[in-house]
Amino acid sequence: MSGDRHDPGEQGFYNASAPPPDSATPDGDPLEDLQTAAVERDLMEAIAEVERVSAELDEHLAAGGDPLDQVDAEDVALAEEISSAEDAPLPLQSLRRRVVDGTVTYREVLAYPEEHTGAVMLMAAVLRRRLADLPRLMERPPGS
Incomplete structure (x- = not known):
């Protein structure tokens, strides 16, 4: 097809003025569809877990x-x-020093983050680590 920007066509050069080719196939990419479905399923499971824990709290x-x-x-x-x-x-180093000094405990920091400088940063780091382990966590029975 000589109008395709990626086809050198009859002139043997790249046609920068041609519209970009359609990247999607009419039926979609089956592998991409499966990946999207898996990501959506994992996200829904994570949201359900957050809602369960939130309701318990x-x-x-x-x-x-x-x-x-x-x-x-x-x-x-x-x-x-x-x-x-x-x-x-x-x-986080400052929080660690306060824990070592006995001023606060990690349980207090995690339970009342608004009262401790750096606690939100620490909670975010803990959450990122837990989310990285989410597939493993989703396999364990509730309450274990």
Whole structure:
């Protein structure tokens, strides 16, 4: 086809003025469709997990529970690991020093992030690590 910009055509040169070719096939790319479906499924599972955990926390707090009770031991371990890293950002190093000094605990930092400088950064780092492990977490039964 001589009007196609990627076909050198009769003149033997690239036609920059031709419209770009259609990148999508009429039926779509089956592999891309499968990948999109898998990503959407994983996202929906993650959203369902967040909603489940959020509902549990809401119930716990409505019953007069303490947010400290809801801090996961694995999150505490990740918070310690992340803030203890040699290349941890300064706010996380500062949090680590406060924990070592006994001023605060990681459970308190994670339960009440608005009260501790650097806590939101730490929680974001913990969340990123947990999301990286999401496929493994989704396989374990609820409450384990």
